[in-house]
Amino acid sequence: MSYSEKVIDHYNNPRNVGSLPKGDTAVGTGLVGAPECGDVMKLQVRVNPETGVIDDAKFKTFGCGSAIASSSLATEWLKGKTLEQALEIKNVDIVQELSLPPVKIHCSVLAEDAIKAAIADYKRKQQDGQ
Amino acid sequence: MSSEARTLTLQSCRHCGAGAPAQVHFCPQCDRILTLARHGDYFSFFGLPRKLTIDLADLEQRFRALSRQFHPDYFYNASTPERLASLERSSYLNDAFRVLKQPLDRAEYLLKVEGLPSVGRHQDAKELPAGVLEEVFALNEELDDIRAAREAGATPDQLMARLDAARRPVEERAARQEAQLEALFSRWDRQVDEKSSPDVRRATLESLRDLIQERSYIANLIAAVNRERGES
Numbered sequence A: 001m002s003y004s005e006k007v008i009d010h011y012n013n014p015r016n017v018g019s020l021p022k023g024d025t026a027v028g029t030g031l032v033g034a035p036e037c038g039d040v041m042k043l044q045v046r047v048n049p050e051t052g053v054i055d056d057a058k059f060k061t062f063g064c065g066s067a068i069a070s071s072s073l074a075t076e077w078l079k080g081k082t083l084e085q086a087l088e089i090k091n092v093d094i095v096q097e098l099s100l101p102p103v104k105i106h107c108s109v110l111a112e113d114a115i116k117a118a119i120a121d122y123k124r125k126q127q128d129g130q
Numbered sequence B: 001m002s003s004e005a006r007t008l009t010l011q012s013c014r015h016c017g018a019g020a021p022a023q024v025h026f027c028p029q030c031d032r033i034l035t036l037a038r039h040g041d042y043f044s045f046f047g048l049p050r051k052l053t054i055d056l057a058d059l060e061q062r063f064r065a066l067s068r069q070f071h072p073d074y075f076y077n078a079s080t081p082e083r084l085a086s087l088e089r090s091s092y093l094n095d096a097f098r099v100l101k102q103p104l105d106r107a108e109y110l111l112k113v114e115g116l117p118s119v120g121r122h123q124d125a126k127e128l129p130a131g132v133l134e135e136v137f138a139l140n141e142e143l144d145d146i147r148a149a150r151e152a153g154a155t156p157d158q159l160m161a162r163l164d165a166a167r168r169p170v171e172e173r174a175a176r177q178e179a180q181l182e183a184l185f186s187r188w189d190r191q192v193d194e195k196s197s198p199d200v201r202r203a204t205l206e207s208l209r210d211l212i213q214e215r216s217y218i219a220n221l222i223a224a225v226n227r228e229r230g231e232s
Helices: A005-012 A065-078 A083-087 A091-098 A102-129 B003-007 B056-070 B080-101 B103-113 B132-151 B156-193 B198-231
Strands: A027-034 A039-047 A054-062 B010-012 B019-021
Touching (some): A005 A065, A005 A091, A039 A065, A065 A102, B103 B156, B103 B198, B156 B198
Antiparallel strands (some): A039 A054
């Protein structure tokens, strides 16, 4: 099995690798894992409190090329989206964009889960802050 | 259907038509080897209950005895269905033995035949005990740092000291997981003996599945640390 060009591009030049301050109330952090391969994925979003738009997204993934590419692509897509729009990102969109083979679909599911977990964490922080 | 009921399911001899319990291998009437039926499982094939604690010496004895009985050499002059049955039973026996002799493979197999969703589905952190994913993530980051330090020319002593420090908490967690696994094995076996309700048994299997998943992270991590040690 060979990786698609887009996967290789994201793998060699991952976008938005890094961390945002976890304690910041404007930052939501999602940490998810896939037990079958041991992959772990951390995805963070920073939301502009006035506009409700995601103005920054970072990830760090320990795993295979497809998992890294899926989370890299997810952070690219997240920037500039509202939370509602962000939640519309589905794993099948990632599968299509990266031409992931069936055995790698779980990597895209992991990325979708990471987005949801990060947004849930952000929303929890807003409620706790009130 | 309970496992007790399943072991009573009848198969029939293709040669003489006599009925036989599912877990026997030879026709009680004409002694011919029986065609391998689709029902049944590795445990019943060995004449064992569906329990997780297995005496390995006893398992091996059963394996050797059955291997001899099924051996294709003894069916050289037999009819085609019998030769086929001897091959099928020999091959099934080898698979069954390979799975049952390894405690983890045995446990995963039990989950499968008990109809639990397979081990290895994705999950998020909340389904794992608090802190497991965080620990896995932090150790992966430390391994990245150690690789960077190696590139920057750190001495093997320095790298080893960091790797040992990184390994300690995961090894402690691995030891705790082994103890939990043993406890769950005993709990399941007790519940089989006591014929506990399906709900009670299912809860045990779910805990077992979660623990096996958690364990695979830690096993992968320890393997990664050991790879780094080999390179330092």
